[in-house]
Amino acid sequence: MSADKISSNETRHIAHLARLALSEAEIEDFTGQLAAILEHAKDIESLNLDDVAPTRHALPIKNVMRSDEVRKSVNREEVLRMAPETQANMFLVPKIIGED
Amino acid sequence: MAIEDEYIITIGLEVHCELKTNTKLFCGCANQFGSEPNTNICPVCLGLPGSLPVINERAVEYAIRIGSALSCEIRPSVFHRKNYFYPDMPKDYQVSQYDEPICVNGKLELPSFPKTVRIERAHMEEDTGKTTHVGTSGRIHGADFSLVDYNRAGIPLVEIVSAPDLSSADEAREYVSELRAILVSTKASDGKMEEGSLRVDANVSVRPLGTEKLGTRCEIKNLNSLRSLGRAINYEARRQMEALSAGQSIRQETRHWNEDQGVTSALRSKEEAYDYRYFPEPDLTPLDPDMDEVATIARALGILPPARRLRLRELLDGELTRSELEQVQTCVKFDLDEHVLDAVRTGVPARLALARGSNELASYVNQATVDSFEVAEFPRGKFIEVISLESQGKVSSTQAKTLLSRIASNHNEEVSALIEELGYKAASQDEISELLDRLISENSMEWERLCAGENQLAGFFIGKAMKITNGKVNGKTLASEMAARRLG
Numbered sequence: 001m002s003a004d005k006i007s008s009n010e011t012r013h014i015a016h017l018a019r020l021a022l023s024e025a026e027i028e029d030f031t032g033q034l035a036a037i038l039e040h041a042k043d044i045e046s047l048n049l050d051d052v053a054p055t056r057h058a059l060p061i062k063n064v065m066r067s068d069e070v071r072k073s074v075n076r077e078e079v080l081r082m083a084p085e086t087q088a089n090m091f092l093v094p095k096i097i098g099e100d
Numbered sequence: 101m102a103i104e105d106e107y108i109i110t111i112g113l114e115v116h117c118e119l120k121t122n123t124k125l126f127c128g129c130a131n132q133f134g135s136e137p138n139t140n141i142c143p144v145c146l147g148l149p150g151s152l153p154v155i156n157e158r159a160v161e162y163a164i165r166i167g168s169a170l171s172c173e174i175r176p177s178v179f180h181r182k183n184y185f186y187p188d189m190p191k192d193y194q195v196s197q198y199d200e201p202i203c204v205n206g207k208l209e210l211p212s213f214p215k216t217v218r219i220e221r222a223h224m225e226e227d228t229g230k231t232t233h234v235g236t237s238g239r240i241h242g243a244d245f246s247l248v249d250y251n252r253a254g255i256p257l258v259e260i261v262s263a264p265d266l267s268s269a270d271e272a273r274e275y276v277s278e279l280r281a282i283l284v285s286t287k288a289s290d291g292k293m294e295e296g297s298l299r300v301d302a303n304v305s306v307r308p309l310g311t312e313k314l315g316t317r318c319e320i321k322n323l324n325s326l327r328s329l330g331r332a333i334n335y336e337a338r339r340q341m342e343a344l345s346a347g348q349s350i351r352q353e354t355r356h357w358n359e360d361q362g363v364t365s366a367l368r369s370k371e372e373a374y375d376y377r378y379f380p381e382p383d384l385t386p387l388d389p390d391m392d393e394v395a396t397i398a399r400a401l402g403i404l405p406p407a408r409r410l411r412l413r414e415l416l417d418g419e420l421t422r423s424e425l426e427q428v429q430t431c432v433k434f435d436l437d438e439h440v441l442d443a444v445r446t447g448v449p450a451r452l453a454l455a456r457g458s459n460e461l462a463s464y465v466n467q468a469t470v471d472s473f474e475v476a477e478f479p480r481g482k483f484i485e486v487i488s489l490e491s492q493g494k495v496s497s498t499q500a501k502t503l504l505s506r507i508a509s510n511h512n513e514e515v516s517a518l519i520e521e522l523g524y525k526a527a528s529q530d531e532i533s534e535l536l537d538r539l540i541s542e543n544s545m546e547w548e549r550l551c552a553g554e555n556q557l558a559g560f561f562i563g564k565a566m567k568i569t570n571g572k573v574n575g576k577t578l579a580s581e582m583a584a585r586r587l588g
């Protein structure tokens with residue numbers, strides 16, 4: 001990926017995917033910041049890291065698991081109260097694109 | 101030349117299999133089908149801020165079982181977040197395995213073609229919530245909305261991805277049915293389609309005969325039975341052939357199968373639908389299964405379908421005929437092999453047990469489940485009771501089939517009560533003897549001709565006997581009684 005080529009349109013696209021409403025000024029601002037991050041990744045790419053194992057996690061831990069035992073669920077009414085709208089004990093959401 | 105003969109079909113399948121754990125993949129909520137909406141939910145599977153997921157160790161064990169049963173390599177793996185904006189996942193991402201799945205490079209043998217299908221990968225992921233669309237009136241109506249139940253969100257899945265090695269609807273159906281049998285054998289899944297335990301997406305493409313490069317593929321969703329799978333593949337392949345023949349090109353897209361209309365149609369999806377922006381899930385640790393434990397899990401696997409078929413084949417002496425091989429396959433496919441083995445253990449001849457299992461039982465089971473991948477059950481003890489009576493000549497084969505059919509439609513029917521009700525009370529040797537005395541005296545000419553070697557007259561006597569007894573006499577017993585008389 002070429003760091004210097006990130007365009008404000010790409011920033012718009014990413015913002016849309018994350019459902020972020022950004023102003024034109026913010027788009028310009030973030031385009032610059034994203035370019036700087038990609039520039040930093042490029043610095044790392046230039047190093048010879050043949051002897052360094054890929055990082056799978058920030059901490060040197062693996063296989064943290066729990067046993068398959070049922071735990072009490074939360075109170076449904078309490079959760080549904082937080083939703084903007086409900087019906088028949090379900091969350092009511094606007095029509096979903098892509099469904100008939 | 102028919103259009104089907106001018107193209108080659110290529111199919112790859114993605115099968116989502118729900119694991120039979122007690123709890124969800126990353127939280128302690130119950131993994132239970134059919135609960136009241138939104139009763140198996142917690143801060144983790146609702147994606148509430150500050151909640152932390154922890155991997156269910158049994159789900160990992162089950163994934164290893166499945167991978168081992170499919171001859172996969174079990175590898176260190178990492179969970180990723182697959183980001184998308186859709187209310188079936190309250191977190192706005194689904195946790196899945198991306199470039200480092202737990203199982204890779206497996207294979208599955210299709211028994212009847214025969215063919216080896218490569219399994220590219222089998223990875224772990226969490227299921228999504230269930231959305232129900234509620235329309236008010238008509239399709240383009242502003243007031244349409246969806247209802248969401250998060251009981252299913254977070255249930256552990258293994259997604260098994262085949263290479264594009266299948267080349268017909270029949271092969272695809274056999275692949276799913278063999279895979280289902282394997283999954284059930286591992287006890288990691290119940291294989292029940294009706295409850296959504298097994299869901300299939302099919303990638304279908306066609307290319308002109310004599311060319312090498314694969315055509316553009318379409319992914320068909322919503323295939324929830326073997327029947328839909330076969331119909332959808334045939335429809336979609338034909339659609340693509342006709343488009344190419346008309347000089348059009350195929351657009352890579354996701355298509356929805358409509359069972360009622362028998363057609364696939366493009367889903368309205370935005371082009372960034374595939375822009376999932378995967379990144380490693382920082383709240384979960386990598387999995388690096390201990391290879392000794394993996395070996396232990398593989399060794400403890402139950403008997404798998406190829407071995408189950410072998411076990412049945414070994415019941416029969418000598419070379420098996422084509423139809424006997426098919427009977428063996430059918431019995432395993434419909435989980436009826438244990439019925440047959442148990443019957444043989446109680447002394448029923450193997451060929452009879454196999455025939456009744458693969459013909460009568462399989463057809464009831466199949467009819468009961470024609471619209472799903474699920475396999476219905478047939479009470480094993482009653483099956484054995486009926487065919488034992490048949491093999492001892494206490495009921496005729498027609499009567500045995502009737503008994504099996506009655507039990508198929510009501511599992512609670514008792515064999516002895518049915519025999520009473522249908523008047524199948526086996527005639528004693530004396531009664532058979534008396535009946536034959538009467539037949540001989542009433543038809544003495546025919547009897548003499550039979551004794552003189554006109555064997556076809558045996559049928560005449562059995563027919564008469566059936567008439568007198570309203571079909572309740574056992575033809576086989578009567579025939580052997582006649583044979584004994586003729587000799588004696």
Ligand SMILES: [Zn+2]
Nearest residue numbers: 127129142145
């Ligand atoms: Zn939960």
